[in-house]
Amino acid sequence: MNRTELGALLVAADLRKTYGATPALDGASIEINTGEVVAVMGPSGSGKSTLLHCLAAIVTPDGGSVRYAGQELSTMSDRGRSAQRQSDFGFVFQFGQLVPEPTCGENVALPLRLNGVRRQASARGREWLERLEVAELADRHPGKVSGGQAQRVAVARAPAPGPRVVFADEPTGALDSLTGERVMHLLTSAARESGAAVVLVTHETRVAAYSDREVVVRDGRTPTAHRVPAARP
Amino acid sequence: MSHRISPTAHRGAAFGRVRAAVMGARFAVSRASWPRTLLMVVGIGLGTALLLLASALPGMLDARERRGAAIVETASDRLAVPGENTLVIVYANTEYGDRDVRGRLVRAEGARPPVPPGLRALPGPGEMAISPALARLLEPPAGALLRERLPYRVVATIGDDGLTGPADLSYYAGSATLTAADGSRVDRFGTPQASARLGPLLTLLAVTALVVVLTPVAVFVAVASRFGADARERRLAALRLIGADLSTTGWIAAGEALAAAAGGLTAGLALFLLGRSVIGSVELWQLSVFPADVRPAPVLAALVVTAMPLIAVAATWAGLRGVVIEPLEVVRRAPRPPRRGWRIVPGLTGAVLLLTLTNGGGTRGGGWAPWLAAAGIVLVLVGLTALLPGGVSAVAARSGRGPLPWLLARRRLAADAAGSTRLVAGVTVAVAGAIAVQMLLAGLAGSFTTQTGQDPNRADLNVSTTSDPTGATALATTVGVRSAFTFTATSARVRGAAGDNEIPLVVGTCTALREIAAVRACTPGDVFTVTPPQGGPRVGPGSVVELAMTGRDRPMAWTVPRSTTEVAAAADPVRQSRYGLFLTPEALGTDGRSAAGRQITFLRLDPNRHDAADRVRNAATRIDPSASILTLTTTRTACSRTSAAASSPARP
Numbered sequence: 001m002n003r004t005e006l007g008a009l010l011v012a013a014d015l016r017k018t019y020g021a022t023p024a025l026d027g028a029s030i031e032i033n034t035g036e037v038v039a040v041m042g043p044s045g046s047g048k049s050t051l052l053h054c055l056a057a058i059v060t061p062d063g064g065s066v067r068y069a070g071q072e073l074s075t076m077s078d079r080g081r082s083a084q085r086q087s088d089f090g091f092v093f094q095f096g097q098l099v100p101e102p103t104c105g106e107n108v109a110l111p112l113r114l115n116g117v118r119r120q121a122s123a124r125g126r127e128w129l130e131r132l133e134v135a136e137l138a139d140r141h142p143g144k145v146s147g148g149q150a151q152r153v154a155v156a157r158a159p160a161p162g163p164r165v166v167f168a169d170e171p172t173g174a175l176d177s178l179t180g181e182r183v184m185h186l187l188t189s190a191a192r193e194s195g196a197a198v199v200l201v202t203h204e205t206r207v208a209a210y211s212d213r214e215v216v217v218r219d220g221r222t223p224t225a226h227r228v229p230a231a232r233p
Numbered sequence: 234m235s236h237r238i239s240p241t242a243h244r245g246a247a248f249g250r251v252r253a254a255v256m257g258a259r260f261a262v263s264r265a266s267w268p269r270t271l272l273m274v275v276g277i278g279l280g281t282a283l284l285l286l287a288s289a290l291p292g293m294l295d296a297r298e299r300r301g302a303a304i305v306e307t308a309s310d311r312l313a314v315p316g317e318n319t320l321v322i323v324y325a326n327t328e329y330g331d332r333d334v335r336g337r338l339v340r341a342e343g344a345r346p347p348v349p350p351g352l353r354a355l356p357g358p359g360e361m362a363i364s365p366a367l368a369r370l371l372e373p374p375a376g377a378l379l380r381e382r383l384p385y386r387v388v389a390t391i392g393d394d395g396l397t398g399p400a401d402l403s404y405y406a407g408s409a410t411l412t413a414a415d416g417s418r419v420d421r422f423g424t425p426q427a428s429a430r431l432g433p434l435l436t437l438l439a440v441t442a443l444v445v446v447l448t449p450v451a452v453f454v455a456v457a458s459r460f461g462a463d464a465r466e467r468r469l470a471a472l473r474l475i476g477a478d479l480s481t482t483g484w485i486a487a488g489e490a491l492a493a494a495a496g497g498l499t500a501g502l503a504l505f506l507l508g509r510s511v512i513g514s515v516e517l518w519q520l521s522v523f524p525a526d527v528r529p530a531p532v533l534a535a536l537v538v539t540a541m542p543l544i545a546v547a548a549t550w551a552g553l554r555g556v557v558i559e560p561l562e563v564v565r566r567a568p569r570p571p572r573r574g575w576r577i578v579p580g581l582t583g584a585v586l587l588l589t590l591t592n593g594g595g596t597r598g599g600g601w602a603p604w605l606a607a608a609g610i611v612l613v614l615v616g617l618t619a620l621l622p623g624g625v626s627a628v629a630a631r632s633g634r635g636p637l638p639w640l641l642a643r644r645r646l647a648a649d650a651a652g653s654t655r656l657v658a659g660v661t662v663a664v665a666g667a668i669a670v671q672m673l674l675a676g677l678a679g680s681f682t683t684q685t686g687q688d689p690n691r692a693d694l695n696v697s698t699t700s701d702p703t704g705a706t707a708l709a710t711t712v713g714v715r716s717a718f719t720f721t722a723t724s725a726r727v728r729g730a731a732g733d734n735e736i737p738l739v740v741g742t743c744t745a746l747r748e749i750a751a752v753r754a755c756t757p758g759d760v761f762t763v764t765p766p767q768g769g770p771r772v773g774p775g776s777v778v779e780l781a782m783t784g785r786d787r788p789m790a791w792t793v794p795r796s797t798t799e800v801a802a803a804a805d806p807v808r809q810s811r812y813g814l815f816l817t818p819e820a821l822g823t824d825g826r827s828a829a830g831r832q833i834t835f836l837r838l839d840p841n842r843h844d845a846a847d848r849v850r851n852a853a854t855r856i857d858p859s860a861s862i863l864t865l866t867t868t869r870t871a872c873s874r875t876s877a878a879a880s881s882p883a884r885p
Contacts, residue, residue: 086476089476099472110472
C-alpha cells in the first residue's frame with residue numbers, strides 16, 4: 001500500500017517558536033502520513049528538535065498550527081496534550097526518558113500503567129523487551145545497564161502502548177555506530193510492523209537512511225524539497 | 234504498535250489520582266529511592282514518636298496523680314477509738330544514699346483493717362511488703378546497709394496499684410506494738426484526686442520544651458519531604474514525556490510522600506511502643522512511669538496520624554510550586570523579589586511579647602501569662618527560621634572573593650539560600666530552644682529552691698529519736714561519725730494560781746548547751762534560762778516545775794536553783810533557737826534517770842566514709858524505727874523531703 005494513500009496523520013503549518021530573543025522555528029511546515037518514517041535533518045541549532053517537540057505536543061508553538069488526526073494540538077490544554085502523548089505517541093530520545101526507580105521491564109510498562117492498564121502492562125512490557133532482544137534486562141534498573149541497552153529499552157517502551165506516531169530525537173546520538181544501527185533497525189522494524197509513523201530527528205545521514213523521506217530544517221524553516229532516500233540499509 | 238490496549242481513563246478523575254498516588258508510592262519503595270525515602274521515614278518517624286509521647290503526657294500526669302492519691306492514708310476525725318476496720322500507721326520514710334524510701338509501719342487494730350493498694354493483706358509483725366525497686370535495692374552487697382535498717386521478713390511485693398512509678402522505693406512493715414499515739418489511726422486508703430494541673434512555670438516549661446523538641450522535628454519533616462527533590466523532578470519530567478499531566482505528576486509526588494509518611498508513621502509508632510516498653514526502667518529525678526500509663530490521648534493521636542501525611546504531602550507540593558515540570562525538562566521559576574520585611578515580624582512580635590512578660594510576668598498571674606510567654610518563645614524560634622535564609626543570602630551576596638569552591642557556594646547561597654539553610658535552621662531552633670529551656674529550668678530551680686539557713690559546717694545530720702539513755706552513745710560511736718552532741722528537748726509544767734503553763738526544757742551536756750544557747754561558763758549541774766524575745770511563761774530561781782522522767786510513771790517536782798544564769802538564745806545547726814530552761818543532766822540529780830522527751834542529736838561525719846550517713850540512719854532506726862533524720866543542706870528544693878514523718882495522714 002502506498003503510504004501517502006493512507007492520508008496525513010500529523011500536519012504542522014507555519015510553526016513559529018522563539019526562546020527569548022532567539023527564533024527556533026520560523027514558519028516551518030511538515031506533514032506526516034500514517035505509517036511512514038520521516039527523518040527531520042538539519043544542522044545543529046536549525047530547529048529540528050523544536051519542530052519535533054511541537055509535533056509531539058511537548059512544546060506549544062508561538063504561532064502556526066499542529067493538527068493531529070483532525071485535532072488542533074497547539075491550542076490544546078496541558079491535560080489534553082498529555083492525554084494525547086499518553087495514548088497516541090511514543091518517544092525515543094537520546095537520554096533522560098527512562099525513569100530510574102522502576103526496573104527496565106516496569107519502564108516499558110509505564111505508559112500503559114499511566115493509562116490505567118494493569119494486568120496486561122507487564123506482559124506487554126516483557127513482550128517488547130523480547131522483541132528488542134533485551135528480555136534479560138527486565139528486572140534491572142536503568143542505572144545498572146549500558147547506554148546501548150538503555151536505548152533499546154527506550155525503543156521497546158515506545159511501541160508498547162501501541163502509539164500511532166513514534167517521535168525519536170537523535171535516538172542513536174549517544175551510541176556507537178554498530179549499536180546505533182541495531183537500534184535504528186529495531187525501531188523502524190517495530191514501527192513498520194505495526195503501521196506506526198516515525199518522526200526521526202537526526203543529523204546523521206546514516207540514520208536518516210532508515211526513513212522513507214527526509215525533511216530538512218534550516219534556520220527554523222522547512223524548504224519544500226522532500227526526497228525519498230535512494231536506498232535503505 | 235497497532236495492537237492497542239484500551240485505557241481506563243473513563244473510570245474518572247478520582248481513580249486517576251489514586252492510580253497516580255499508588256504509582257508514586259511504588260517509586261518511593263523502589264531500590265533507587267530508598268535513601269531518600271529512608272530519610273523521610275526517619276524524620277517523620279521521629280516526629281510521630283515525639284508527638285505521640287507529647288500526646289501521652291497529660292495521661293501520664295493524671296495517672297501519676299491518681300496513683301499518688303490512691304495510696305494516701307485517710308483518717309477520719311471520728312476515729313478516736315480502735316475499730317474493726319482501723320489501722321495504726323506511722324511514717325517511717327528514710328533515705329539510702331541519695332534515694333528516698335517511702336516507709337510505713339502498720340498495725341491492724343481490728344479484723345478488717347484497710348489494705349493499701351497493691352497489697353492483698355497487711356504484713357504481720359516483723360514482716361514487710363516491698364516494692365520491686367526496693368527489692369532490687371535491698372539485694373546485697375549494695376543494699377546490705379539498707380537491709381540492716383529494714384530487718385523485716387519480706388512476705389509480699391507491692392503491686393503496681395500501690396506505686397506511683399516502677400522505680401518507687403516503698404515498703405509497709407508490720408508492727409505489734411504501735412499505738413495511735415505513735416502515729417495516726419486510719420480507716421481507709423485513698424483521697425479524692427487532686428487536680429493534675431501544672432503550675433504556671435511548669436506549664437511554661439512544658440510548652441517550651443515541647444516547642445523546642447517539635448520545631449526542629451517539624452523543620453526536619455518538611456526538609457525530609459524535599460530530600461532528593463532534583464531526582465524526583467527529573468523522574469516526573471520523564472513521566473510527563475510519556476503522558477503524565479501536571480495534576481498526575483502532583484499526585485505521583487503525593488503518593489511518594491504518603492508512602493514515606495506511612496513508613497514514618499509505622500516507624501514512629503514502633504519507636505513509641507519500643508520507648509513505652511522500656512520507659513519503666515527509666516528513672517529521672519526519682520520519677521518513673523509505668524508503661525501502662527503512657528497512653529496517647531485518642532484525639533491527639535488521631536490528629537498526629539492525620540497530620541503527618543498531610544504535612545508530608547503539603548511540603549512536597551510546596552516544593553513543586555517552585556518548579557515547572559515539563560516533558561524532559563524542569564524549569565525553575567525565577568525567585569520572586571525578596572520580601573524579607575514580613576520575616577522580621579514573627580521574631581519581633583515574639584521578642585516584644587517576651588519583653589512585656591519580663592519581671593516574672595510569665596510565671597505569675599496564672600492563666601494566660603504562661604501561654605503568652607510560650608507563644609513569644611515559639612514566635613522567636615519560628616522567626617529565626619524565617620530570617621535565616623534571607624540573612625544567609627544577604628551575607629553570601631556581600632561576602633568577598635575566594636577560591637572556586639567558596640565562589641560556587643557563595644553564588645548558590647546568594648541565589649537561593651532557603652534549601653541549604655533549612656536544616657541549619659532546624660539546628661538553630663534546637664540550640665536556641667535548648668537555651669530557652671535551660672534558662673527556664675534555672676528559673677524553675679530558683680523558684681523551687683529555698684535557703685534552709687542550716688549550717689552543714691556545724692553538723693551533717695540531725696537525728697531525733699525517743700529518749701533512750703544509750704541512744705546518744707550508739708549514735709556517737711557509729712562508724713564514720715566524727716563528732717556529735719545530744720540533748721533532750723521536752724517541756725516542764727509550771728503550776729500557778731491562774732492555771733498551769735508549759736515551759737520548754739532542754740537537758741544536755743555543757744558541750745551541747747553551748748551549741749544551742751549563748752552559754753559561756755558551764756560546769757555539770759549548771760542551769761540556764763533563755764527568755765524568748767516575744768515573752769511568755771517564765772520561771773525564776775526557786776520556782777517549782779514538774780518534769781516527766783524516764784522510768785517514772787509520775788512527773789518529778791524539781792526546783793529551779795538560785796544559781797540559774799540567764800543567757801541569750803543561739804541558733805542550733807538547723808537554725809532553730811530554743812528558749813526556756815536549759816539544764817545539764819547533773820542538775821536533775823544523780824539517780825541515773827533522765828528527762829523524757831525527744832532526743833536530738835547533731836552529728837558531724839567523716840567525709841571519707843561515704844556510707845557514714847546510712848550507718849547513722851541504721852543506728853537511729855534501731856533506737857527508734859520512726860526516728861526523724863535530717864541531712865543538713867544550705868538549700869532545699871520544694872519536692873525534697875526528710876526521712877522523717879514529714880506529714881500526717883490525710884484527713885477528709
